[in-house]
Amino acid sequence: MKKTAVILVQLLLATIFVNAQKDYKVIFDMTSKDSMTQVMAIRWVKEVVAAEPTAQVELVVFGPGTALFVKDKSVMGDAITSLASNKNVSFRICQVAMQNQNIDKSQLLPGVMTVPDGIYEVITKQRQGWGYIKVAR
Numbered sequence: 001m002k003k004t005a006v007i008l009v010q011l012l013l014a015t016i017f018v019n020a021q022k023d024y025k026v027i028f029d030m031t032s033k034d035s036m037t038q039v040m041a042i043r044w045v046k047e048v049v050a051a052e053p054t055a056q057v058e059l060v061v062f063g064p065g066t067a068l069f070v071k072d073k074s075v076m077g078d079a080i081t082s083l084a085s086n087k088n089v090s091f092r093i094c095q096v097a098m099q100n101q102n103i104d105k106s107q108l109l110p111g112v113m114t115v116p117d118g119i120y121e122v123i124t125k126q127r128q129g130w131g132y133i134k135v136a137r
Contacts, residue, residue, distance in 0.1 A: 027133070038075055058130075077109055
């Protein structure tokens with residue numbers, strides 16, 4: 001009986017651990033045009049993926065932060081392009097912000113996708129249980 005209880009507890013803990021790993025989802029929100037803040041945002045994405053390779057990570061930018069995802073303006077272009085090849089990492093830019101700043105899709109770094117509204121993207125992810133981090137320094 002004692003042996004059965006131990007096995008059941010081990011199975012329960014294993015199930016909890018596996019499910020916890022599947023549920024690691026975080027969305028980062030970055031609106032800053034400050035290059036140090038932009039570098040920090042990409043560093044955080046890298047750190048999450050390094051700590052938990054199965055984590056789902058999204059960085060959404062809007063407002064003045066859009067330069068991070070524009071080819072000729074990004075301070076982290078190579079890192080973004082490299083990270084975007086990871087199926088668990090996504091980079092999103094707000095179409096409203098793009099329109100306000102006259103940014104065309106052709107100007108975006110490879111792997112960067114658009115969303116109709118950056119704020120709505122954050123709210124939607126939160127409703128789906130994603131953790132939320134505002135990138136600021």
